[in-house]
Amino acid sequence: MSISCNMKSTTHLVARLGAKPAPRASHGHSHAHAVSAPFLARTSPVPTVRTALVAPLSQPRGQIRHYAANKLPMTVLADGQSTTAPPPSKYLKDxxxxxxxxxxxxxxxxxxxxxxxxxxxxxxxxVNLVGTLAASADVLALAKIEVNQADIPEGKNVVLKWRGKPVFIRHRTAADIAEANSVDIATLRHKETDVERVKEPEWLVMMGVCTHLGCVPIGDAGEYNGWFCPCHGSHYDISGRIRKGPAPLNLEIPPYELIDGRIVIG
Incomplete structure (x- = not known):
């Protein structure tokens, strides 16, 4: 009974491995060791697995592609024949x-x-926008304004408008000129002599815009008999130089010319 069980186990193991059992050694008596067919069928799954692996290769027009590494050739199996394709590196870059x-x-x-x-x-x-915004001929004509000197009495101020800003013109007296030249330059915040600010001593031409915040100063006012800005209390002398208050600079001198008894500004 023990020998029969051992033989069955051996047959079972050999059947699972898909190999034929080794011939049994003679043990001195002749009798048959029967193994039932149903048992062998249950313990023989290998042929079924082999068929599953081989079957796709035999299907008509079937393909199995094995993609190798970037530098190795690629094998294509189609209809049972193998073809070596160029390596993928040919189609790859960076x-x-x-x-x-x-x-x-x-x-x-x-x-x-x-x-x-x-x-x-x-x-x-x-370009179109600049052309549209460019000043026309009539506007450019107003870029320069002029006034007759004879129209301004001595000791008086005249206010003109040039490029949208006020311009102060004063016909100064001899006393005004003397006072402007008597100032010690070292005491000025913005150091300019009177000679540097005029082309002729009798005529002072300057922008009527305070250099602090752009207000319009009042003429013949302030502590220095010149101009006073009521916005923040800046005082300018008879030469338009800042003498007191928050304004940092003297009143600006615009470009102008004295031509044949006329003052041309611009």
Whole structure:
């Protein structure tokens, strides 16, 4: 009974491995060791597994592709025949596919072309805008204004408008000129002599805009008999120089000329 069980175990193991059992050694008597067919069928799954592995290769027009590493050839199995294809590195560049690189180049080209078109359009818009905002001939004609010197009495101030800003013109007296030249330059915040601010001593031409915050000073006022800014209390002397208050600079001198008894500003 023990021998029969051992033989069955051996047959079972051999059947699972898909090999034929080794011939049994004679043990001195002749009798048959029967093994039932159903038992062998249950313990023989190997042929079924082999059939499952081989079956896809025999299917008509079937393909199994094995992709190797980047630098190794690729084997394609189709209809039972193998073909060696070029390595994938032929189609790869810098870690990306050839098609990706080509698409990227096309995208860059389109972006560059679009940027160029935008730049040209922006240039045209800017040129048209500047042309629209450019001053017309009649406006340019008003860029210069003039006044007759004879129309301004001695010791009086005249206020004109030039480029949207007030301009002060004073016909100074001899006393005004003497007072302007008597000032010690070292005491001035913005050091300018009276000679530097006028072309002729009798005529003082300057912008009527306070250098502090842009207010319009009042003439013949202030502690120095010149101009006074009521906004924040800046005092200017008879030469338009800052003497007291928050203004940092003297009143600005515009470009002007004295031509044939006329004062031409601009």
């Amino acid at each position: 870690g990306g596919s050839y098609s990706d690189s080509r698409s990227r180049n096309v995208a860059y080209g389109l972006i560059g072309a679009f940027g160029f078109v935008q730049a040209v359009a922006a240039k045209n818009i800017a």
